[in-house]
Amino acid sequence: MKIESVTLREIQMPLVHFFETSFGRVYGRRILLVSVEGDGVRGWGECVAGEDPFYSPEWIETAWPTIKRYLAPALLKNGVESGRECAALFARVRGHNMAKAALENAVWDAEARQKQQPLWKLLGGTRREIACGVSIGIQDSPEQLLQKIETELAAGYRRIKIKVKPGWDLNVLEKIRARWADIVLSVDANSAYTLDQTEHLRKFDAYHLLMIEQPLWNDEIYLHARLQKAIQTSICLDESIHHARDADFALETGACRIINIKVGRVGGFTEAKKIHDVAQQHGIPVWCGGMLESGVGRAHNIALSTLENFRLPGDVSASKRYWKEDIIEPQVEVRADGMIPISDAPGTGYRVREDLVQKFTVREETWRAGTTL
Ligand code: OSB
Numbered sequence: 001m002k003i004e005s006v007t008l009r010e011i012q013m014p015l016v017h018f019f020e021t022s023f024g025r026v027y028g029r030r031i032l033l034v035s036v037e038g039d040g041v042r043g044w045g046e047c048v049a050g051e052d053p054f055y056s057p058e059w060i061e062t063a064w065p066t067i068k069r070y071l072a073p074a075l076l077k078n079g080v081e082s083g084r085e086c087a088a089l090f091a092r093v094r095g096h097n098m099a100k101a102a103l104e105n106a107v108w109d110a111e112a113r114q115k116q117q118p119l120w121k122l123l124g125g126t127r128r129e130i131a132c133g134v135s136i137g138i139q140d141s142p143e144q145l146l147q148k149i150e151t152e153l154a155a156g157y158r159r160i161k162i163k164v165k166p167g168w169d170l171n172v173l174e175k176i177r178a179r180w181a182d183i184v185l186s187v188d189a190n191s192a193y194t195l196d197q198t199e200h201l202r203k204f205d206a207y208h209l210l211m212i213e214q215p216l217w218n219d220e221i222y223l224h225a226r227l228q229k230a231i232q233t234s235i236c237l238d239e240s241i242h243h244a245r246d247a248d249f250a251l252e253t254g255a256c257r258i259i260n261i262k263v264g265r266v267g268g269f270t271e272a273k274k275i276h277d278v279a280q281q282h283g284i285p286v287w288c289g290g291m292l293e294s295g296v297g298r299a300h301n302i303a304l305s306t307l308e309n310f311r312l313p314g315d316v317s318a319s320k321r322y323w324k325e326d327i328i329e330p331q332v333e334v335r336a337d338g339m340i341p342i343s344d345a346p347g348t349g350y351r352v353r354e355d356l357v358q359k360f361t362v363r364e365e366t367w368r369a370g371t372t373l
């Protein structure tokens with residue numbers, strides 16, 4: 001398809017409730033959105049980079065100039081036949097996966113609309129409904145955490161994940177298990193521990209967790225293999241996996257038994273599909289991670305989660321857990337049985353509310369094909 005223009009925006013939206021991880025607390029989001037236009041359709045993509053370089057070295061202030069100076073010009077000068085071709089076009093730029101994914105996914109989105117096909121089908125998905133979990137941040141007190149878990153269980157969510165760090169881990173797990181002995185429960189450390197704490201991490205085994213996500217360094221795989229040998233709880237890697245080669249290395253070395261796929265962290269749908277396939281060949285399940293996305297990224301996560309090997313509930317939850325009013329229509333809703341039904345409509349099945357996008361926009365730039373970039 002011929003890409004005629006690329007628009008990059010920053011929107012700002014307050015979160016309904018703050019979100020705290022081992023690297024800090026956020027009260028609202030600054031989100032970069034990309035839209036591409038061509039062949040009479042518009043496709044949308046979300047850049048999941050954070051407000052700070054804490055989850056990953058990439059953050060919104062590296063993503064903006066990377067898109068402006070390199071990625072958007074590459075797309076506008078060369079054009080692409082499909083979303084599949086973007087990764088090769090962007091390969092000259094090293095890293096900056098979240099910036100790349102925002103553009104690549106916008107092209108897939110446009111392609112699905114142009115072909116009048118559901119995005120999930122274009123991606124090769126098969127599921128007609130997907131299972132949802134929730135990620136609950138660190139709270140001011142264990143009592144508040146228990147209250148939140150109760151609310152999410154009542155809403156039907158099929159897996160509870162809590163954020164942990166030293167000082168907010170075994171003490172809260174003890175309280176959770178005393179109240180709910182059998183719920184499907186995971187923890188996510190976002191790299192808050194080191195290998196010297198293996199003895200401490202082994203104590204997590206007593207709480208029969210579905211997984212412990214990213215216990216060690218964000219840039220480390222092999223030391224997770226050492227840890228996995230020493231503990232019973234399955235390790236899931238998030239931050240450490242950037243492409244299919246990482247997934248292959250992690251699975252060959254036994255560094256994890258589960259992989260979290262975030263389409264932004266891995267540079268777009270094309271690489272996400274490859275990681276999905278590598279895991280499947282190893283008999284390892286994957287699930288879809290979240291990055292406190294607006295409806296644009298959320299709708300893409302839903303489409304990705306329809307692939308067969310997304311066998312565990314994802315961090316793909318309802319719009320209303322994050323936003324007073326999400327920027328898509330309909331809002332993402334989770335049924336009382338904890339599932340999201342998949343629409344047969346062309347594209348994502350969710351319409352972007354451009355009036356709201358406009359209202360939340362704080363900066364915006366458009367680049368067109370054929371003009372000096
Ligand atoms: O590690 O999965 C993570 C949010 C921001 C950065 C990293 C992570 C998260 C989440 C939130 O856990 C998941 C969600 O979108 O609800």
Ligand code: MG
Nearest residue numbers: 188213214238
């Ligand atoms: Mg994580």
